[in-house]
Amino acid sequence: MAQVELEKVTKIYDNKVVAVKEATFTVNDKEFCVLLGPSGCGKTTTLRMIAGLEEVTSGIIKIDGKIVNDVEPKDRDIAMVFQNYALYPHMTVYENMAFGLKLRKFPKDEIDRRVREAARILGIEDLLDRKPRQLSGGQRQRVAVGRAIVRNPKVFLFDEPLSNLDAKLRVQMRSELKKLHHRLGATIIYVTHDQVEAMTMADKIVVMKDGVIQQIGTPFEVYNKP
Numbered sequence: 001m002a003q004v005e006l007e008k009v010t011k012i013y014d015n016k017v018v019a020v021k022e023a024t025f026t027v028n029d030k031e032f033c034v035l036l037g038p039s040g041c042g043k044t045t046t047l048r049m050i051a052g053l054e055e056v057t058s059g060i061i062k063i064d065g066k067i068v069n070d071v072e073p074k075d076r077d078i079a080m081v082f083q084n085y086a087l088y089p090h091m092t093v094y095e096n097m098a099f100g101l102k103l104r105k106f107p108k109d110e111i112d113r114r115v116r117e118a119a120r121i122l123g124i125e126d127l128l129d130r131k132p133r134q135l136s137g138g139q140r141q142r143v144a145v146g147r148a149i150v151r152n153p154k155v156f157l158f159d160e161p162l163s164n165l166d167a168k169l170r171v172q173m174r175s176e177l178k179k180l181h182h183r184l185g186a187t188i189i190y191v192t193h194d195q196v197e198a199m200t201m202a203d204k205i206v207v208m209k210d211g212v213i214q215q216i217g218t219p220f221e222v223y224n225k226p
């Protein structure tokens with residue numbers, strides 16, 4: 001079970017920039033929810049508040065019915081994949097994927113099992129000894145996803161994960177991520193400004209503009225609204 005609820009969540013930066021205004025929506029268990037809107041509309045801020053990387057100014061965030069406003073990011077059982085992948089350049093792929101588990105003091109054999117399993121799922125078993133600079137964009141992207149998968153979190157947050165890839169790879173990764181979603185049975189909140197991405201990947205779309213939610217619905221509902 002992994003449900004994420006936002007109730008009137010507001011974020012004001014520096015007492016003046018209203019980045020998100022009274023956002024209210026629910027992401028159900030196993031749902032693929034896309035936050036869609038133009039640059040600057042508050043998508044990343046929303047994601048970072050759910051992850052606990054940014055404090056809310058007001059409002060409530062719940063995971064599985066429990067208020068998490070005061071829960072540390074590492075205790076939220078959420079893994080985030082960043083737009084720039086945020087891989088550690090001096091570490092190998094293996095070490096990048098293992099790092100979060102090491103921090104959490106997982107036993108070595110369990111770390112090894114999880115890293116290899118994730119690498120197999122993502123087709124990067126042969127890359128485990130490489131450094132990020134020795135990888136293509138698509139491979140880096142897979143490592144970033146792998147680093148999230150090994151944690152086996154309740155909720156995955158994706159922040160424009162495909163925006164640094166070329167058009168062809170973007171299309172391929174879209175369907176790979178969808179397959180992964182079904183395979184993991186995970187709850188996913190996915191930020192993009194790309195309507196086609198939202199259309200093809202989402203179970204539910206939350207449309208944002210200037211920090212305010214404009215619409216919530218299935219792709220069909222959102223695109224057929226008069």
Ligand code: ADP
Pocket residue numbers: 013014017018019037038039040041042043044045046
């Ligand atoms: P999006 O992800 O949709 O591009 P963001 O959530 O990054 O939008 O930004 C929403 C608004 O908040 C923008 O006006 C942005 O300039 C502002 N903003 C984002 N982060 C900060 C910050 N750390 N300090 C001040 N303003 C910020």
Ligand code: ADP
Pocket residue numbers: 092094095108112128129
């Ligand atoms: P140690 O600290 O004893 O050198 P490691 O943490 O490096 O051990 O490795 C623990 C396990 O992870 C071993 O099974 C090892 O084979 C595997 N491992 C570590 N680094 C890599 C890597 N770059 N590629 C493949 N497997 C690795």
